[in-house]
Amino acid sequence: MSIPRGSVLVTGFAASWTWILGAALAALVPGILVLVWPHETLHILAVLIGLYLLITGGFRFVTAFSREEHEERLPRLIIAVILVLAGVLCLRNPLQTIAALSLIVGVVWLVSGMLTAYTALVGRDLPHRGFVLGAAVLGIVAGIVVLALPAQSAVVLTRLLGLWLVLIGLAELMVAVALRSALREAR
Structure with missing residues (x-):
């Protein structure tokens, strides 16, 4: 061969x-x-997200009219409008975009930490239970910190x-x- x-x-x-x-x-x-340049990097990221949302919304708007099925058109148009509005908001105030993304990360860390802690506390036969519980506490604390200080957390991250x-x-x-x-x- x-x-x-x-x-x-x-x-x-x-x-x-x-x-x-x-x-x-x-x-x-x-x-x-x-x-x-951490602040400038965050600003550029927010602008890129805004442009992505605008472009995606534009494509979704066009594809909503490319379908033969009229019953699918309204939901597709609503999604396109939401994407375009979100893109405009991101471009209008990029720092709010970063704060919103930080809040999402904080919520995800907090909720996943709480669920992991629940799993560690309930699962008595869970291997490395202490390590899992420690990771859960770390996630909960990180989530709380990010939720309390979203803009500052974004710079640190x-x-x-x-x-x-x-x-x-x-x-x-x-x-x-x-x-x-x-x-x-x-x-």
Whole structure:
């Protein structure tokens, strides 16, 4: 069984240290930008969400009229109008968008933490029950903090994302350099 030439070529590119270097830079550069300008990053994110909602609403509006079934048209038009209005609101006040997203994250963390705590308390034979309960408490506390301080939490979460991207980028950079050295030694 022979391997197709194209797959050998792709495998060769994938094993190249420059691709790993590219992946490192793709994580490192945005990570640094997010750490340097967290507020601007949040603003850009809110604008992108607003544009996404506007464009999606426009597409939904057009597709509502492309259907033959008239009974489906009204719900599709309502969804399109809601998406367009949400997009306009996001673009009108991006910081409210970020606060709303933070509130959603806070609610999700709080509710999932409460449900996880319930599971840990009820499930007497649950493996690692203490760890699960600890994670639940962490989720509950994080949810409460985010709900109490949504705008500030968004900035903190943005900085954590930036730090995470920088750490991933640095790790991939080290892998790329190590692979480059190994390839040079192999030659």
